[in-house]
Amino acid sequence: METSDVGSGTATRDKEPGNHVERFLGQLRAEGYAQTSLQRRRGAVLVFLGWARRHHIPVEELKESHAVAFVARSTRRAKDRVQVERSAARRFVRFLVGDAGKPGGWVTRGPGPASMIEQRYVDHLRRERGLAERSISVYVPYVRSFLTWLAARSRQPPLTGLTVEDIREFLLVRTRGRSGEYSRLLTVAIRSLLRFLCMDGVSADMSRAIPMMRAHRPRALRRPLTPVEVERMLATTDLATRRGRRDRAILLLLARLGLRAGEVAKLELGDINWRAAELLVRGKGRLHDRLPLPADVGGALALHLGRDRAGAASRRVFLRLFAPRVGFAGPCAVSAIARLALERAGIQRPPRAAAHLLRHSLATRMIRAGASLEEISEVLRHRSRATSELYAQVDFDALRGVARPWPLAGGPL
Numbered sequence: 001m002e003t004s005d006v007g008s009g010t011a012t013r014d015k016e017p018g019n020h021v022e023r024f025l026g027q028l029r030a031e032g033y034a035q036t037s038l039q040r041r042r043g044a045v046l047v048f049l050g051w052a053r054r055h056h057i058p059v060e061e062l063k064e065s066h067a068v069a070f071v072a073r074s075t076r077r078a079k080d081r082v083q084v085e086r087s088a089a090r091r092f093v094r095f096l097v098g099d100a101g102k103p104g105g106w107v108t109r110g111p112g113p114a115s116m117i118e119q120r121y122v123d124h125l126r127r128e129r130g131l132a133e134r135s136i137s138v139y140v141p142y143v144r145s146f147l148t149w150l151a152a153r154s155r156q157p158p159l160t161g162l163t164v165e166d167i168r169e170f171l172l173v174r175t176r177g178r179s180g181e182y183s184r185l186l187t188v189a190i191r192s193l194l195r196f197l198c199m200d201g202v203s204a205d206m207s208r209a210i211p212m213m214r215a216h217r218p219r220a221l222r223r224p225l226t227p228v229e230v231e232r233m234l235a236t237t238d239l240a241t242r243r244g245r246r247d248r249a250i251l252l253l254l255a256r257l258g259l260r261a262g263e264v265a266k267l268e269l270g271d272i273n274w275r276a277a278e279l280l281v282r283g284k285g286r287l288h289d290r291l292p293l294p295a296d297v298g299g300a301l302a303l304h305l306g307r308d309r310a311g312a313a314s315r316r317v318f319l320r321l322f323a324p325r326v327g328f329a330g331p332c333a334v335s336a337i338a339r340l341a342l343e344r345a346g347i348q349r350p351p352r353a354a355a356h357l358l359r360h361s362l363a364t365r366m367i368r369a370g371a372s373l374e375e376i377s378e379v380l381r382h383r384s385r386a387t388s389e390l391y392a393q394v395d396f397d398a399l400r401g402v403a404r405p406w407p408l409a410g411g412p413l
Helices: 002-030 035-054 064-071 079-097 113-128 133-154 164-175 180-199 227-234 242-257 261-265 295-308 331-344 354-368 373-380 385-392 396-402
Strands: 278-282 288-292
Touching (some): 002 035, 035 064, 035 079, 064 079, 133 164, 164 180, 227 242, 227 331, 227 354, 242 295, 242 331, 261 331, 261 354, 331 354
Antiparallel strands (some): 278 288
16 A cells, blocks of 8 residues: 555646646647647757756746756757757746746845835835836835845844945945946936835835935937828738738827837737727826727728737737737837838938837927927827927027027117
């Protein structure tokens, strides 16, 4: 009986990894991976599990660090095989953990005062301030380093007996030799934490102890696109291809409605109200706005959704062309689409986000058509008039139209 029990237990344990692998492959299959890609990833995951078994690492304890060690175990493998193993092992670990794509990954795990403070702070940013996960990911590393520094320095629960001298010493240590932008972000994050701690009743408000640090960057006068250039850019999309139909819908949303790149990336199927010809936009700070859907934008969306969404499980409007068939990871993909379209149209590539150039061009056209700042603020969904005023900066062509000729010598002034 004992031998039978042991054998049965061993058999059960051996089946568990196989179950994990099959469920993992089922997820990849739903994301649109081809059969050959599934076979390659199955082999890579099985090799990863064999490596973990030899190192006595249970499946349920696999972590990202184990995937890194597995990929780095040897340098005698082909480059393409290493890439497949790296991708498959990391995704398999995230699949086992079950937190792929979930928010809240910036909360420190484990007990302790630092973890509790950080978790309450993140909840405050998410629920009270309405910050997006991308913004939270900027703040938290700086806050975490501050809490860790305090804990290591005092060997007491963080913020016990915190003084202004402690804060300034931390800033002096961490900003030494750093860029102005890093120092600015660090001071902004720590100031935000100190204000939260005052609201939370943990300490007095010491946020004023942090000096203001601004990164002075020369504001270049950006030349907006003319209506002719916008139409030339839109004409570069090939409506006979899946990529062209998708990219044209994206570019129209940027050019006609002035959407931000992140807003386009987050657009979902339920956000389009076809009967009312409206579009729900998930903007900054978790604000939702409804915008009218122009006929050409709606037609491009209908064409894309009607011909290019077969078999896709994601609710996102715009998906990757190749597996995994999921939504864009972030706004960078949308900006890349706009940048490539500008290059195809022979337009000089902007130095920074190309998608924002289309938003800027829309605001400039509205100004030249006589729109007020209030109207521009409403269309672009700005919280304050000051933000809209940035788009009211005139360019040299506009100045030439109102400039008076320089008086000649001896002539009337």
